Amino acid sequence: MIIQAKNQAIEAHNLTVIYNKKPVLWNIDFTLPLGEITGIMGPNGAGKSTLIKAILGLVALDSGYARVFDKKLDEVRDKVAYIPQRQSIDWDFPATVRDVVTMGRFQSKGLFKRMGNEDRRIIDEALSQVGMSSYAGRQISQLSGGQQQRVFLARALAQQAELYLLDEPFAGVDASTEQSIMDLLVRMKRAGKTVVVVHHDLQTARHYFDWLVLLNTSLVASGPSEQVFTDELLRSTYSGKLTVLSRVGDQLRDRNFPVRENGK
Amino acid sequence: MSFQVNDWWILLTTCAVSLCCVIPGTFLVLRRMAMYGDAISHAVLPGLVAAYLISGTKAGPGLLAGAASSGLLVTILIEFLQKKVKVQHDAAIGLVYTFLFAVGVIMVSQFAGMADIDQDCVLFGEIAFVPFDLIAGIPRQLLISTGLLLLLLLALWAGYRGLYLSTFDPGFAAAIGIQVIAWHYLLMAMVSLSTVIAFESVGAVLVIAFLVGPPATAALFSKRLPGMFLLGSLFAIVSSVAGYFLAMALDANVGGCVSLVIGVVFGISVLIRKYLFRE
Numbered sequence: 001m002i003i004q005a006k007n008q009a010i011e012a013h014n015l016t017v018i019y020n021k022k023p024v025l026w027n028i029d030f031t032l033p034l035g036e037i038t039g040i041m042g043p044n045g046a047g048k049s050t051l052i053k054a055i056l057g058l059v060a061l062d063s064g065y066a067r068v069f070d071k072k073l074d075e076v077r078d079k080v081a082y083i084p085q086r087q088s089i090d091w092d093f094p095a096t097v098r099d100v101v102t103m104g105r106f107q108s109k110g111l112f113k114r115m116g117n118e119d120r121r122i123i124d125e126a127l128s129q130v131g132m133s134s135y136a137g138r139q140i141s142q143l144s145g146g147q148q149q150r151v152f153l154a155r156a157l158a159q160q161a162e163l164y165l166l167d168e169p170f171a172g173v174d175a176s177t178e179q180s181i182m183d184l185l186v187r188m189k190r191a192g193k194t195v196v197v198v199h200h201d202l203q204t205a206r207h208y209f210d211w212l213v214l215l216n217t218s219l220v221a222s223g224p225s226e227q228v229f230t231d232e233l234l235r236s237t238y239s240g241k242l243t244v245l246s247r248v249g250d251q252l253r254d255r256n257f258p259v260r261e262n263g264k
Numbered sequence: 265m266s267f268q269v270n271d272w273w274i275l276l277t278t279c280a281v282s283l284c285c286v287i288p289g290t291f292l293v294l295r296r297m298a299m300y301g302d303a304i305s306h307a308v309l310p311g312l313v314a315a316y317l318i319s320g321t322k323a324g325p326g327l328l329a330g331a332a333s334s335g336l337l338v339t340i341l342i343e344f345l346q347k348k349v350k351v352q353h354d355a356a357i358g359l360v361y362t363f364l365f366a367v368g369v370i371m372v373s374q375f376a377g378m379a380d381i382d383q384d385c386v387l388f389g390e391i392a393f394v395p396f397d398l399i400a401g402i403p404r405q406l407l408i409s410t411g412l413l414l415l416l417l418l419a420l421w422a423g424y425r426g427l428y429l430s431t432f433d434p435g436f437a438a439a440i441g442i443q444v445i446a447w448h449y450l451l452m453a454m455v456s457l458s459t460v461i462a463f464e465s466v467g468a469v470l471v472i473a474f475l476v477g478p479p480a481t482a483a484l485f486s487k488r489l490p491g492m493f494l495l496g497s498l499f500a501i502v503s504s505v506a507g508y509f510l511a512m513a514l515d516a517n518v519g520g521c522v523s524l525v526i527g528v529v530f531g532i533s534v535l536i537r538k539y540l541f542r543e
Contacts, residue, residue, distance in 0.1 A: 020350075056439050074441070082439035089433045093294060094486040103429055107440060111425045139487045155436075 001233065003223030005033035005211070009163055009194040014064035015054050017047070023217055024050045028064070030222040032211060037185055037195045039209035039225075041202070043238050046216045048198045049085065052165050056082055068163060078107060081161035083152050085168050091140050091148060098136040100151050101126055104158030126157035129184065146177030153181060163194045170199065182208060205229065270395040273403045275508050277394050278522060280409035281465050282474050282500035287416045288454040289475035290496055293483060294431050295451075298476045299354070300339070303361035304452065305459045305471035307338035309368025312460065317375060328412075328460060335456025336449065338364055365468070394465070409461045416454060420493075423450060428489060466519030477526035478503065484537045503529055 008031045015028040025047045032038050040048050053059045055066045057073050069076050081104075104126065105119045127133045130150040135143070140151065149169055156164055164185075170178045185195050189210075199205060205212065205225070212228040214220040214237040221228045221237070292301050308331040315330025338360050345356035394403045420427070429437040430447040438444050455475070462471045478499040479492065486492035507522030514521065 053435075058435060058438050077439075077441045080439070082436060084433065084435040084439075088435055090294075090296075093432050094483065094489050094492045095432065096488055099488060100432075103433070103436070106425055106429060111442075112422070159440075 001221045001223055001228065002030060002219065003227065005031040007034040008032065008070065009034040010055060010066065010068055010196070011070075012051075012055065012064065012066040015051070015061060015066060016063040017050055017054055017059055018062045025054060026218040028054075028215075028219050030213060030219055032194070032196060032213070032222075034194055035189065035192050036210040037189050037197065037208065038211040038213060039197050039199045039205050040213045040215060041199055041205055041237070042215035042220075044200075046237075048200075048215055049167050051213075051215060052082070052167055052196070052198060056080070056165065078159075079162040081156035081159040081164045083156050083164065083166040083169060086145065086148050086152060086171065091143070093140065095140055096136065097132055097138050097140060097143070097151050097154075098123065098127070100140060101136075101154045101158050104155040122160065123158050126154040129157055130154045131180065144174075146173040149173050149177060149181065153184065161193075164188065164196070166195070166197045168198050168200070170201065202234065271508075271512070273395045273406060274518065275505065277403060277406045277409060277465065278504040278508055278518060279501050280406060280413055281462050282478065282504045282522070283497055284409055284413050284416055284458040284461050285471070285474040286478050286493065286496040286500050287420055288451060288458055290479040290482070290489075290492055291427055291431055291451050292455065293476060293479040298472070298480075299357055300342075300452070301455055301459070301475040302472045303338055303342070303357050304335045304455050305463060305475070306365035306368075306468050307361045308332075308334050308456060308460055308463060309365055309468065310334055310371060311337075312463070313368055313371040313375070317371075328408075328457060331460035331463075332453055332456040334364065335459065336452060339449065339452040405461075405465065409465075412457055412461050416458065419450070419454060423447070427451060466523070470519045470523045473523035473526050474500070477523070477530055481526075481530045481533045484533050485541070499526075499529055 010032040012028050012030055015025055016023065017025040028051065040051060042048050050059060054061060055068070055073075066073070068080060073080070101123050102115065102119075105115060105123065107113075124133070127136055130153050132147065132150050132154060135147065140148065143151065153166075153169070156166075169181055173181070185197070188195055197209070199208070206229045209225050211223065212225045213222045214228060214233055216237050221233045289301065292298050311330040311332075311334025312327065315327045318330075319326040341360045342353075342356045345351040345360065346353055351359070394405045397404045399407060426437075426442060426447045427450070430442055430444045434444045459471050459475070462474050466474065478496040481499045482492045482496035486495055503525040504522055507525040508518060510516070510525060511518040511521035
């Protein structure tokens with residue numbers, strides 16, 4: 001079931017990514033709504049992270065394209081904030097919490113620009129929004145998992161973007177951090193921002209997200225949560241391979257295909 | 265034992281060389297790419313010899329250009345083997361740099377009669393000869409390494425955010441439109457240049473100690489990146505001075521003594537961090 005969004009923040013057409021001759025994403029075609037919180041769900045290895053990276057142009061596409069705010073990504077890069085998986089970086093790096101959040105004010109074209117008072121104000125505000133103001137001078141290696149995630153979120157807030165793409169922000173964080181991150185995402189949505197979250201916990205998905213994308217290499221469903229979150233669609237997402245096999249079985253039965261070799 | 269002008273020249277040159285190595289070395293350590301330093305330090309040899317044979321002198325920009333281009337060649341070859349031929353990363357490094365070093369060694373032995381370099385100086389360098397090669401009364405090596413140090417400082421100042429961000433979080437950097445690959449190549453060019461300078465002074469084997477030792481020691485105590493550069497520079501100078509006096513006392517190879525001190529400083533630092541900085 002693939003439902004098109006009315007006001008579109010992201011549109012993807014025939015996105016296909018292949019690693020070592022194995023498809024990671026296959027012919028993904030969907031639209032995501034503006035100003036809502038979208039969850040991208042699917043089993044391990046379903047290509048959830050790759051989908052976000054494909055939208056951001058971080059992996060080479062084998063076919064298809066994606067547009068953000070009805071423009072090419074390069075034209076709207078300063079409106080897009082990406083929060084990679086927490087584990088993707090080395091937290092022993094010599095940097096303080098404030099150093100990391102300051103990176104949110106870097107822009108590719110202004111790499112030499114000095115930080116002004118306005119930048120500092122934005123950084124302070126981002127730190128306080130995630131409740132990390134009192135940790136600003138702490139080295140990042142001394143943070144808990146939940147605090148690391150908040151720092152990443154503050155960096156994204158400092159970008160003052162319109163679209164936020166979060167890769168597994170709830171992985172390995174405590175329940176209270178998860179709740180406070182979720183509250184913040186809801187506040188961002190109320191402020192008109194679009195939020196896309198890669199997520200793996202089925203229990204919470206329905207409450208968290210307005211829109212759901214179910215993915216297992218190819219697209220299983222995309223639409224409003226209440227319509228997509230059905231037993232049938234979830235089963236076909238999380239047991240994708242079984243589904244394909246059983247569909248082949250169904251076809252064999254329905255059409256009464258004779259099973260034999262060399263067409264004899 | 266008396267300290268003369270020549271000693272000052274050697275000591276200053278050693279300090280300048282080790283400071284040159286701290287700048288790219290810090291990024292190599294943070295990127296967990298220290299073995300690239302090893303690879304490039306060996307792979308610059310053919311470029312070095314070729315440039316020497318063409319220009320006929322050990323001075324000048326031709327030599328730097330030759331070495332820098334073979335440094336970039338090794339980087340490109342490693343990436344090619346890894347991405348296109350699907351060779352494992354460490355295997356690709358091992359294959360490429362030993363091959364290029366071998367080409368260099370053969371060139372040296374073939375043209376040894378024509379050129380004033382031999383295999384000993386390739387492997388171990390000889391900084392003690394620094395005062396015998398003067399330009400306007402100042403050792404050529406000191407002039408070149410000081411010039412390179414200024415160049416590297418300029419590159420660091422101009423490219424600080426690009427190098428910083430593409431080292432810390434390449435995914436995020438690429439997402440905001442930073443050309444991560446271009447910064448990678450800039451860093452490799454910086455490694456190549458500082459390697460060439462260190463190569464002549466301490467030889468291919470000990471370059472890696474200069475590149476990795478002081479930054480790795482600084483990383484034990486640094487809370488922020490600027491501090492890591494300053495502390496790394498301090499360790500580099502302390503090791504150079506202490507190593508030089510050790511070499512004088514033992515009448516031994518200067519590069520070897522400095523590298524030995526670098527290792528000892530690192531070891532002491534590990535202990536200090538373990539027992540004094542415990543939280």
